Amino acid sequence: MVSNPLALIAEVTHRCPLHCVYCSNPMQLAGTQSELSTAEWTSVLQQAGKLGMLHAHFTGGEPLARTDLIELIAAARAAGLYTNLITSGIGLNEQRLKSLVDAGLDHIQISFQDSREGSANWIAGAKAHAHKIELSREIRKHKIAFTVNLVVHRQNLDHLEEMIVFIEQLNPERVEIAHTQYYGWALANREALMPTRAQLEKAVAIIAEAEKRLAGKIRIDSVVPDYYAKYPKACMGGWGRRLMLINPSGKVLPCHAAEVLPGLSFENVRENTLSWIWQESSSFQRFRGEDWMPEPCRSCDRRTEDFGGCRCQAFLLTGDAMVTDPACSLAPAHSIVESAVREANSNVEIEQPVTATSFVQLQKLTTDVWSYRTNPE
Amino acid sequence: MPPPADGSQPRLAAGCRWGGPDQDRVILFPEGAIKLQGTGLQILERCDGTRTFSEIIGELQKEFGKTDPEKIRADTGLFLEQLQRKRIVDY
Numbered sequence: 007m008v009s010n011p012l013a014l015i016a017e018v019t020h021r022c023p024l025h026c027v028y029c030s031n032p033m034q035l036a037g038t039q040s041e042l043s044t045a046e047w048t049s050v051l052q053q054a055g056k057l058g059m060l061h062a063h064f065t066g067g068e069p070l071a072r073t074d075l076i077e078l079i080a081a082a083r084a085a086g087l088y089t090n091l092i093t094s095g096i097g098l099n100e101q102r103l104k105s106l107v108d109a110g111l112d113h114i115q116i117s118f119q120d121s122r123e124g125s126a127n128w129i130a131g132a133k134a135h136a137h138k139i140e141l142s143r144e145i146r147k148h149k150i151a152f153t154v155n156l157v158v159h160r161q162n163l164d165h166l167e168e169m170i171v172f173i174e175q176l177n178p179e180r181v182e183i184a185h186t187q188y189y190g191w192a193l194a195n196r197e198a199l200m201p202t203r204a205q206l207e208k209a210v211a212i213i214a215e216a217e218k219r220l221a222g223k224i225r226i227d228s229v230v231p232d233y234y235a236k237y238p239k240a241c242m243g244g245w246g247r248r249l250m251l252i253n254p255s256g257k258v259l260p261c262h263a264a265e266v267l268p269g270l271s272f273e274n275v276r277e278n279t280l281s282w283i284w285q286e287s288s289s290f291q292r293f294r295g296e297d298w299m300p301e302p303c304r305s306c307d308r309r310t311e312d313f314g315g316c317r318c319q320a321f322l323l324t325g326d327a328m329v330t331d332p333a334c335s336l337a338p339a340h341s342i343v344e345s346a347v348r349e350a351n352s353n354v355e356i357e358q359p360v361t362a363t364s365f366v367q368l369q370k371l372t373t374d375v376w377s378y379r380t381n382p383e
Numbered sequence: 384m385p386p387p388a389d390g391s392q393p394r395l396a397a398g399c400r401w402g403g404p405d406q407d408r409v410i411l412f413p414e415g416a417i418k419l420q421g422t423g424l425q426i427l428e429r430c431d432g433t434r435t436f437s438e439i440i441g442e443l444q445k446e447f448g449k450t451d452p453e454k455i456r457a458d459t460g461l462f463l464e465q466l467q468r469k470r471i472v473d474y
Binding site: 012060086152 | 397400467
């Protein structure tokens, strides 16, 4: 008998007003027409509560693009779930924020692309930075938890200290400093995003200092980039061990990227219950436990800690989802990661932020650097 | 942050709240949940933002009459300080 999932990740839409170059959404976005209805999401949230899940993380795309978000938050609270909104803040004003809080929103997480406006808007492919600052002030008027999420990479790491001071002024309880992970759009843009070893080492020292200085005021969670780590990350806490992700069209996935894996078909909440999918579906059992593991994982002491690393990364880098995550220094295919690291360190240049009068023009001006995330049909 | 002062009024931080069924109460917070039993539960049930730290200590000292009162004060202070660092408790 498998234990209950702990949390639901509700990717309520893939529509987004931002075009972040490190977006974790799949490059094949779910179309607007196929999105689950309010009633379908309500049923999913009720099932999640009954399955013993404790948290519902609303994400996207931009969840605020759904006009029924207030109803969905209320439905999650009614199902006994702790509600977290992961957002760019675009589409949120004073009044809608108040309605969300009244509906039972517990926690809001706003992403910032940089402390410098020009750079932030360049990375996001949208003029969003100023609004986020304004919104952060509004959030502090309410009794909800506030986290700032900062995605760091080659283009902004050189002023990490400045970004931390900037975030301090926004007065959140928490900041998550997350190095870019290379899936979806971020993998396509890896060359422009991957930090050098020198950048990384400096960042580790800055974060350690900030943790000390801000202890009791702001809790800092930081995610180490796995290309530079000795062992792989325990992706999602292990396949089918803790989390269920529902994509905008109702597909149930063990993680954000699993749809890239060939030969696996994922169930849909329109056809099956969450409980059945968690306990019985072949997709959730595929890499659960240790039976599927190859060597060196199978006989490795760390197999119960990192579960062989990330299946999607194994596939994306080697073409085979069955092998040890190449981020692991013990993996037979580790040379792939080593060569990406070597390449990243052979060039220490960073780009100059670009401004443009429209998104289309910005795309044109930056084609040599990266591709922006686009929107679903 | 130092441990709570006598006159401070410990409480759950913004966005942290009780959840779970009655027999299995948990504190829900952004990154997860803590299942509380025994002393931890007795401390946090009193952190209602009204009672002062010294009132909470007084109640716990009555409850655990056999334990050295100074140890109760030190342990409770440390417990709340740790939760404060995790931004689950404010005082």
